[in-house]
Each structure stands twice: as structure tokens, then as C-alpha cells.
Amino acid sequence: MSGEHILKAVDEELGRLRERIERMGGLAAGQLEASIQAVVAVDGAAAEGIVRDDEHIDTIEHEVDALVVRMLALRQPVASDLRMVIASLKIASDLERVGDHAKNNAKRVAALAQLPRIPAQGIDRMGRLVLAMLREVLTAYTERDVERATAVWQRDAQVDAVYNSVFRELLTYMMEDARTITACTHLLFVAKNLERVGDHATNIAEQVRFMITGTPETDERPRVETELPGTPY
């Protein structure tokens, strides 16, 4: 192949990589949104679909991994191309875990259906916040927008604050009525899953920044932490 042909092949493969990440991101965000709705509405049929569909995300992650190994071996990209390849590998891993968290939320719906109903507005609010962060960081990836990525990174402290309030609310229900304990522990884990998705969105924001600027995020990520006994971390 001539030099020009090789460059064209690299561009095509980078495009294919970006397309895979975007598709994976869309699926992961869709699964997450559906899982939050299924938990809030205690919708068992929807939850089963979410558990089933998780494998599509896993399949794309394997495709990304294979494409990355192939590109590194055959095209030996450098500079910003290399950073995009490395960042895509890491972002795929984060998105796969977002899918896992959505699946874990969905699996809890079958148990919740057989237990007393717990008000889940806090979960709903936290879910919307985290979903908005995830969608925003995926847009930052597509549009190669560092400022947008940095803004997502800074919003993680909000998620921690909402998580703390959801945690306290669920503890209160459990203490007031022991019959709610099992359902509340499931919702505690749903809240924890959402908090982890917020962490993955900030990881992706860091990768988008690295991909575009070549410099890793250095400031300590903003966090809300309290020292009261019984507060979550």
C-alpha cells in the first residue's frame, strides 16, 4: 500500500472505532434509562428485557478490543491517533460497566415486585442526574469538546450529594418499619449502582480530555464527604 492508502485506512479504522463507541454509549445510556424506569415502576417485564439486552453491549466491547489490538499491530498509530485508540479502549471498558450496573438494577426488580413498595423519587432524581451526565460526556466524545467533558467531571460532586440524601431516606424507612428492610437494601444497591455510573461518566470525561489535549486530568476530583456515623461513601 502507498503512504496515502495507509493514511486512508487509518482514518477509516478510527471512524469505525468512533462509531462503535458511539453505538455502545447509546446502548448503555438506553439500558440505564430503562433500568431506572423499571425500578421506579417495578416493571418486571421491562427488567427482563434489560437483562437480556446487556449482551449486545458486551459484544461491542469485544469488537472494540479486537479493533484496537489490530490497529496497534498493523497501523502503529502515533500522537493524537494513538491517544484516540487508547482512550476508546478505556471508554469501552467504562461503558461495559455502565451496562452491568443497568443490568444489576434490572435484576433487582423481580425481588422488589414481591416486597412492599417503597417511594423511589430519590432514585428517580438521582437516575436522571446520572443519565444526563452520561449523555453529556458521550456528546463531548463525539464532538471532541473538552469544556463539555470538564463540566461533566465537575458535576460528580452533585451525584454524591444526592446519593447521601437517598441513602439517609432509605435508612429512615428501614428503621421505621422492619418490613421494608429487604426492599430498601435493594434500593440502596440501585443508588450505589447509579453513583458508580457517575464515576464512570467522570472517567470517560478524563479520557475525552486526554484524547484531545494529551494531558491527563490532574486536579483531585470534587467530592462531597461527611463524617457523620451512618453516612455512605
Place this chain on the structure above:
Amino acid sequence: MSGEHILKAVDEELGRLRERIERMGGLAAGQLEASIQAVVAVDGAAAEGIVRDDEHIDTIEHEVDALVVRMLALRQPVASDLRMVIASLKIASDLERVGDHAKNNAKRVAALAQLPRIPAQGIDRMGRLVLAMLREVLTAYTERDVERATAVWQRDAQVDAVYNSVFRELLTYMMEDARTITACTHLLFVAKNLERVGDHATNIAEQVRFMITGTPETDERPRVETELPGTPY
């Protein structure tokens, strides 16, 4: 540089990469072990040290990332060398998260110290199991031992089974005495952290296998799941 010199440079850098992963693995396993002991003994001073030391693991992860990008850009490794570079990048990410889980366990000790004591033998047993898996997979990495890695991969089902029994035990305490609820929720999250460490050990096992054989793990990972309401996932 002559061809021979380049090969020597590649070998030296691969050695440095392996040395970093081994050091990171040793630190992560040490932090995990200390965090389990701190939770079981409710040892606040030990817990503070664990939280402080987590940054050492993060620092090595950044070194690994930088070394990987440098090697891919300058040495353009192929075949088994390339697989080792990619696997090391992913293993570093898993070890960083193991460190995070140890730190999260440790952070809960300050809260546990102000709450009623809960028997934590289940946590202790689960912790030993997960720690043994992690140490075993690190040995598999160092000795490039596929069989050892596969054996770790197969043990993840045991962790899920112990997790389920710990979860049920903690639910029972909470239902019997509402004053234990806050402490028990902290221990539930410690158990969840340990379960996640088991997942990271199996991820590392898959990377060791890929690194040595070039083929990804294809069989569905063994899992214990039950359909009773109130059982964890």
C-alpha cells in the same frame, strides 16, 4: 539505534511494565487485606492509614498508562509483546479499582466505630476467599500460568455463594434489631466491595489468558444466582 538495541530496549521496557504491575498488585492486595482486618476489628487508626496509602496505587497506575502510551508510540510492539502491553493497561485499571474498594471499606470503619458491633465472621471469610483469588491471579500473571489463571476464573462462583449467605445474615440482624440497621448497611457495602474485587480478579485472569494465548475467554463466567425475593445479585 541498531535492531539489536531496539529489541533490548523493548525487553527492558516490558520488564519495567511487569515490575510496575507486580508492585501495584502487591500494594492492592496488601491494602485489601488491611481493610478487611480493619473492618473486622473496627480499627480506626489502621483504616486511616489505608485511606491515605491509596494514592500510591493511583500513582503507579498513571506510570503504567504513561509507559504504555510511550511504548506503543516509540516501540510499536506486535504479537505477544503487544498483548502484554494491552493486558497490563487493563490489569492496572482493575488493580486501581481493587485499591478503591479497599479504601471504601476502610472509610466505613470510622462510622462502624460509633455504632453497635455486628458479628463480622462472614465478612472475614469472604475477605480471605477474595484475597486468596487476587494473590493467586497475580502469581498467574508473574509466572505466565494460564491454568492457574483459569482456576481463579472458575472460583468466582464461590464468592457469589458466600456473598449471598453474608447478605442474608445481615438482613436477619437488621430485621431482629433496628438499632443494627446502619452498621449492617455499611457491612452490606463492604461485602459488595469484596464481591466486586472477586470480579476484578476474574477480569485479570481473563487478561492473563489473553496475554499468553492470544484468545479471549469465551465461556460464560460461572455464577450462582437465586430467584428468591430479597436475594442479592
